Amino acid sequence: MAKKKIVIALGGNALGDTPQRQLASVKKAAEIIADLVAEGNDIVVGHGNGPQVGMINEAMDYSACGKPHTPAIPLAECDAMSQGYIGYHLQQALQQSLSSRKIDQEVVSLVTQVVVDQNDPAFQNPTKPVGRFYTRQEAEAIQQEKGFRFIEDAGRGYRRVVPSPKPCRIVELNAIRKMVENKMIVITVGGGGIPVVQAGKDYRGIDAVIDKDMSCSKLAQDMDADTLLILTAVDHVCLNYNKPDEKELPSMTLEQAVQYIKEGQFAAGSMLPKVEACMNFVRLCPSHTAIISSLEKADEALRGKSGTVIYSWEKINKHLFQQKEVSVGLT
Ligand SMILES: Nc1ncnc2c1ncn2[C@@H]1O[C@H](COP(=O)(O)OP(=O)(O)O)[C@@H](O)[C@H]1O
Ligand SMILES: NC(=O)OP(=O)(O)O
Numbered sequence: 001m002a003k004k005k006i007v008i009a010l011g012g013n014a015l016g017d018t019p020q021r022q023l024a025s026v027k028k029a030a031e032i033i034a035d036l037v038a039e040g041n042d043i044v045v046g047h048g049n050g051p052q053v054g055m056i057n058e059a060m061d062y063s064a065c066g067k068p069h070t071p072a073i074p075l076a077e078c079d080a081m082s083q084g085y086i087g088y089h090l091q092q093a094l095q096q097s098l099s100s101r102k103i104d105q106e107v108v109s110l111v112t113q114v115v116v117d118q119n120d121p122a123f124q125n126p127t128k129p130v131g132r133f134y135t136r137q138e139a140e141a142i143q144q145e146k147g148f149r150f151i152e153d154a155g156r157g158y159r160r161v162v163p164s165p166k167p168c169r170i171v172e173l174n175a176i177r178k179m180v181e182n183k184m185i186v187i188t189v190g191g192g193g194i195p196v197v198q199a200g201k202d203y204r205g206i207d208a209v210i211d212k213d214m215s216c217s218k219l220a221q222d223m224d225a226d227t228l229l230i231l232t233a234v235d236h237v238c239l240n241y242n243k244p245d246e247k248e249l250p251s252m253t254l255e256q257a258v259q260y261i262k263e264g265q266f267a268a269g270s271m272l273p274k275v276e277a278c279m280n281f282v283r284l285c286p287s288h289t290a291i292i293s294s295l296e297k298a299d300e301a302l303r304g305k306s307g308t309v310i311y312s313w314e315k316i317n318k319h320l321f322q323q324k325e326v327s328v329g330l331t
Helices: 019-038 050-060 075-100 136-146 173-181 212-222 254-262 271-284 298-302 313-330
Strands: 005-010 042-047 107-109 113-115 128-134 149-152 158-162 185-187 194-199 202-205 227-232 237-239 247-249 251-253 289-294 308-311
Touching: 005 019, 005 212, 019 042, 019 075, 019 298, 042 075, 042 173, 042 212, 050 075, 050 128, 075 107, 075 185, 075 194, 075 202, 128 136, 136 149, 136 158, 173 185, 173 212, 212 227, 212 271, 227 271, 227 298, 237 271, 251 254, 254 271, 254 308, 271 289, 271 308, 289 298
Parallel strands: 005 042, 005 227, 042 185, 107 185, 113 194, 227 289, 251 308
Antiparallel strands: 128 158, 149 158, 194 202, 237 247, 289 308
């Protein structure tokens, strides 16, 4: 396989929602990433933080004696803590996986800020589920006490939702570029990045959780990556997901994706942002590839044997043209 620059977005199943489970989960992710590094690819890793940032925010809410913590710790700071906590586990696991393959490349977790627009409508309409699941009674009690918003999440219980603005600019982009040029494996835009707004020449944190698939898509565009690889719990994007007539999609064009979104095929807050992140990437980088795959089948997906590829027409036309050239050459 030709060497590529790949931005990987790691989903929740590659992490785990307690430190013990996370240590075990990141080992599997690290082995898969190390195999891609061993093939000579340049890898940049982004990851989610939904369960973790909610857990940290909840833990920070109370002091050791069980009384409310003063002052409350804002979400932006909790995002920063989640980058450190998840980055530390991922970095250590990757270092071990690379070392066992005798690969001498450095791994760096970068505390990364992402500029958002403080007028983004997302601040008036929280949609990003964070933290654990609550019963309806628990959710109502917390809503009364703290004013948090909750949604019912696909029959699994109630979850707090927070604003999830669009990523506009990655503050540390140049540092990431330099590290990748120097063959470092960079863990960045963790949890979508720490949301900040421009305050004069400086930045100020703002309470939100950015979608990590959207930030990884922005990073892939900015890095001119060959591939955006979104790794989650399912092997493929499906039509009629979880219904008797479910159908796996090996690929879809931008136009088909728009149509499927209109039909409501992709659940908001789970598959929809992944598909939209891929669409944004191939719209701006039409000859490049965006793939949604399971973590376990990442390598097969990069070889076109699994996963769902999102194509621009430009890419398909080029592919068909090349096929025609080959068949013309053979006859
Ligand atoms: N059309 C669909 N095709 C496949 N999976 C879907 C679809 N709609 C919703 N899903 C769900 O979306 C999940 C991925 O979203 P999510 O759990 O938020 O990802 P992650 O935590 O890995 O970032 C899948 O595991 C699946 O349960
Ligand atoms: N920040 C973020 O997108 O986290 P999840 O992927 O865990 O929802």
